[in-house]
Amino acid sequence: MKYFSTNNKGLRYSFKEAVIKGLAPDEGLFFPESIPHLGNDFFSRLPNMSLSEIGYEVSKHFVGEDITDTVLKEITRDALNFETPLVEVEKEVYSLELFYGPTCAFKDVGARFMSRCLGAFAKQSKRKITILVATSGDTGSAVANGFLGVEGVDVIILYPKNKVSEIQEQQLTTMGKNITALEVNGTFDDCQALVKMAFVDEDLNKKMNLTSANSINIARLLPQSFYYFYAWGQLKDKEKEIVISVPSGNYGNLTGGLLAKQMGLPISVFIASANKNKVVPDYLASGKYEPRSSFSTISNAMDVGAPSNFARMMEMYQKEYKQVIRDIKGAWFSDQETKHAILDVYERTGYILDPHGAIGYLGLKKHLRSNSAIGIFLETAHPAKFKGTVEEVINVDVEIPTYLKECLEKEKQSVVIGKDYADLSAFLLRK
Ligand SMILES: Cc1ncc(COP(=O)(O)O)c(C=O)c1O
Numbered sequence: 474m475k476y477f478s479t480n481n482k483g484l485r486y487s488f489k490e491a492v493i494k495g496l497a498p499d500e501g502l503f504f505p506e507s508i509p510h511l512g513n514d515f516f517s518r519l520p521n522m523s524l525s526e527i528g529y530e531v532s533k534h535f536v537g538e539d540i541t542d543t544v545l546k547e548i549t550r551d552a553l554n555f556e557t558p559l560v561e562v563e564k565e566v567y568s569l570e571l572f573y574g575p576t577c578a579f580k581d582v583g584a585r586f587m588s589r590c591l592g593a594f595a596k597q598s599k600r601k602i603t604i605l606v607a608t609s610g611d612t613g614s615a616v617a618n619g620f621l622g623v624e625g626v627d628v629i630i631l632y633p634k635n636k637v638s639e640i641q642e643q644q645l646t647t648m649g650k651n652i653t654a655l656e657v658n659g660t661f662d663d664c665q666a667l668v669k670m671a672f673v674d675e676d677l678n679k680k681m682n683l684t685s686a687n688s689i690n691i692a693r694l695l696p697q698s699f700y701y702f703y704a705w706g707q708l709k710d711k712e713k714e715i716v717i718s719v720p721s722g723n724y725g726n727l728t729g730g731l732l733a734k735q736m737g738l739p740i741s742v743f744i745a746s747a748n749k750n751k752v753v754p755d756y757l758a759s760g761k762y763e764p765r766s767s768f769s770t771i772s773n774a775m776d777v778g779a780p781s782n783f784a785r786m787m788e789m790y791q792k793e794y795k796q797v798i799r800d801i802k803g804a805w806f807s808d809q810e811t812k813h814a815i816l817d818v819y820e821r822t823g824y825i826l827d828p829h830g831a832i833g834y835l836g837l838k839k840h841l842r843s844n845s846a847i848g849i850f851l852e853t854a855h856p857a858k859f860k861g862t863v864e865e866v867i868n869v870d871v872e873i874p875t876y877l878k879e880c881l882e883k884e885k886q887s888v889v890i891g892k893d894y895a896d897l898s899a900f901l902l903r904k
């Protein structure tokens with residue numbers, strides 16, 4: 474399989490090149506030159522397949538000869554060693570719980586797969602690889618956890634000062650070893666823009682071997698299709714129409730779902746569920762895409778005003794707006810509505826939503842009108858990561874998983890920088 478840049482289809486790159494570069498030299502995002510349709514045999518075996526088996530069967534089409542079959546099997550077995558259960562919350566409304574990985578967010582799936590692929594490539598490389606990652610809360614800790622102690626790889630996390638939850642910040646800033654946290658005086662979009670500027674800074678790239686572990690990187694994005702197959706495999710009734718709502722910010726998770734659909738997964742509609750940062754729901758309503766500065770909300774990991782993966786969504790639909798709105802509906806909700814959903818679902822069912830999952834739930838309820846459809850929303854993080862907000866709403870203690878508890882006891886270590894590129898490049902050149 475070869476990859477092209479969303480800015481230029483003329484040049485082709487191997488999986489290994491795309492993973493090591495992260496972003497194409499022309500600042501486009503890497504995209505597979507063809508998307509395989511997985512056959513009936515694969516779909517008939519799905520109900521009995523584990524997440525890691527699905528990961529292997531799907532990714533083998535995308536990695537080409539860059540990773541041997543034996544190594545790819547090891548990578549998927551080792552990376553995807555946790556559950557992603559489908560839990561019925563109400564009649565025909567399911568939560569796909571993606572928070573059983575080590576950092577309690579869906580990012581663990583992609584970060585663990587990518588770290589093992591890059592780890593395999595790093596062994597073949599003489600130069601150290603430096604990963605730059607921008608985070609609005611969850612990507613940073615998942616990437617740090619995935620790459621902690623990996624030889625030949627340094628990780629630098631950029632996160633927006635005062636805009637992530639307390640537990641998220643502890644996760645980002647307490648790893649030590651080969652992980653450094655930069656606290657940026659700005660928004661997530663500023664962090665993402667700084668990272669992209671570093672990739673095209675020629676002087677810096679002569680000195681450092683930089684790559685990205687955001688969903689910009691194809692090895693982070695691809696695994697985000699695996700659990701859609703897993704969810705479908707777990708459904709008892711596969712005859713009904715299936716609608717999936719994805720709480721979205723940078724749109725890597727939704728793009729993973731769209732990839733699964735193009736590979737043949739019978740999902741009738743996706744819902745792009747957003748908070749007040751609603752550039753994509755606005756595009757779906759009007760046909761105009763207008764990235765803008767982001768607002769801070771209680772679903773902070775989705776506070777993105779210029780989502781990276783919009784370029785890939787457009788590539789998939791060849792910018793055909795009518796086709797896009799056939800497959801994707803938009804929805805957005807305020808903090809007040811999010812809190813109300815957390816309380817309402819808790820009181821009626823006992824199920825505890827986190828603020829991101831609550832937006833997914835609301836998007837699903839908005840569009841799931843037909844009784845003949847099954848709805849799934851993605852629960853993208855453990856509610857304990859947003860303990861303060863959730864407990865204030867439901868007035869009940871939310872138990873913190875052991876891993877999260879451990880990082881609360883450690884000391885925060887970060888370097889504060891401004892949002893000017895000069896600050897980041899000076900920091901990197903000093904390293
Ligand atoms: C908990 C949580 N939910 C939803 C999102 C949004 O996902 P995406 O950026 O892939 O749209 C994120 C961040 O990416 C997140 O951390």
Ligand SMILES: N[C@@H](CCOP(=O)(O)O)C(=O)O
Pocket residue numbers: 607608609610611612613686687688689722723725726774775781
């Ligand atoms: N919400 C994300 C933002 C970065 O998203 P990514 O999937 O592109 O890495 C976060 O939690 O950091």
